[in-house]
Amino acid sequence: MVRITNAVAARRRTKKLLKRCKGFYGDRKNHLKLSKDALMSALSFHYEHRKLRKRDFRSLWIMRISVAAKMQGISYSKFINGLKRMGCTLNRKSLADLAVHDPAAFSAIAAQAKQALAA
Secondary structure, eight states: OOOOOOHHHHHHHHHHHHHHTTTOSGGGGTOHHHHHHHHHHHHHHHHHHHHHHHHHHHHHHHHHHHHHHHHTTOOHHHHHHHHHHHTOOOOHHHHHHHHHHOHHHHHHHHHHHHHHHHO
C-alpha cells in the first residue's frame, strides 16, 4: 500500500501564492499564512481602486474643463448647460483633451455654448 499525498498540487498552489506576494514587505512575502492574508487584502484594495480610478479621472477632466471654461469667461456648469442645449455629445474626457491640447477648438466650442445659452 502506497501513501498518497497531495504534495505536487499543494506545492504548486503555494508557489503560485508566494509568486503573487513578491515585493510585499517583511514576512508577508514568504510565510504562507501571512502571505495569504496580505494577498486577500491586496486584491480587495485592487478591486476597490479600479473603481475609484474612474471617479478620479472624471474629476480631473471636470477640473481641466472648468479651468479652460473660466479662461473663456464662462463657468463650468453654464458651459455644460450650453453644450446640452446645442446638442453637443462630446464627453468630458474628450473636452478635457481638447482643452489641454487644442485650446483654439475648445474656445470655439465655448463660444457656441455661450450662444446656445443666450438663445
